[in-house]
Amino acid sequence: MAVPIRPSCCSTTPRPGKEHPLKFLVGYRGRFLQCDAYQSYNALTEIERDGGPWRLVYCWTHVRRRFVKRFESDRSPIAEEMLRQIALLYQIEKTVRGQDAAVRLAARRENAAPIIAALKPWLEAQLSRIPQKSQLAEDIRYTLAHWPGLIRFLDDGTLELDTNPVENQIRPIALTRKNALFAGNEVGAENWAMLASLVATCKMSGVNPIDYIAATLRAILDGHPQSGIEDLMPWRYKQPSSLAA
Structure with a gap:
């Protein structure tokens, strides 16, 4: 499995560096990290x-955004073709979304792998034909530089093509970014980030955040043992039948 990470999720301090995602990933034993090209992730x-x-x-999605900008600004036929190829990959994903990892992987290897195999040499050929200082050349170099990570979805059916799921989860936070400026200090920002993460986890688990926090605080006050902290996680919470009804 892969855990998605973003700079905004990993650091509540103004100092970038790998120590922040490392802190965020304490206890994570998976093999994969799904992320954008934030430079601190490379050190991981x-x-x-x-x-x-x-x-x-x-x-x-991050790759696609670059070529969308190129097509909108320059009407580049290279950018247009790149967008068409990416659309084909997403069409394949749409046919197997929500299915078992083995089914997704089989479909990818049968249908997406040939597209990927042809796409890299095509990009390299286009790069050799255009001005090397152009923005389009930079976009192609960005894509090729991240190629191993971009095609890793062909090796594991649990992986996604993009970070859209986590992007959607943090969008409300991004929309209230100005409010976060009034956190006061780094400790205040960390507390705000933990609460926002807790609320998002409740929503992902289908749990009412207010009910969960109230029940959890009551359990702590009633002497819930620290050794059983896992039982207080949002995904373990069961809403009382009277409230559920």
Whole structure:
């Protein structure tokens, strides 16, 4: 499985660096990290850990945005064709969305792998034909530089093509970014981030955040043992039948 990460999720301080995503990933034993091209993530692949180094899975949506901009600004036929190829990948994903990982992987290897196999040499050929200082050339170089992480979805059916699920989860936070300026200090920002993460986790688990927080605080006050902290996680919470009705 892969855990999606974003700079805004990993750091509540103004100082960028790998220590912040490392703090966020404490206890995570998976092999993959689904992320954008935030520079601090590259250093994570060098961390020695049980199970081997993490493998980065990059986001096709971030690649697509670049070529959308090129097509909208320049009407570039290269950008247009790149968008068409990416659309084909997403069409394949649409046919197997929600199915078992084995089914998704089989469909990807049968239908998406040939597209991927032809796409890289095509991009390299286009790069050789255009001005190397152009924005389009930069976009193609960005894509090729992240190629191993972009095609990792062909190796594991649990992986996604993009970070859209986590992007959608943090969108409400991004929309209230100005409010976060009044956190007061780093500790205040950390507390705000933890609460926002808790509320988002409740929503993902189909749990009413207010009911969950109230029940959890009551359990703590009633002496719930620290050794059983896992039982207080949102995904373990069961709403009382009287409220559920």
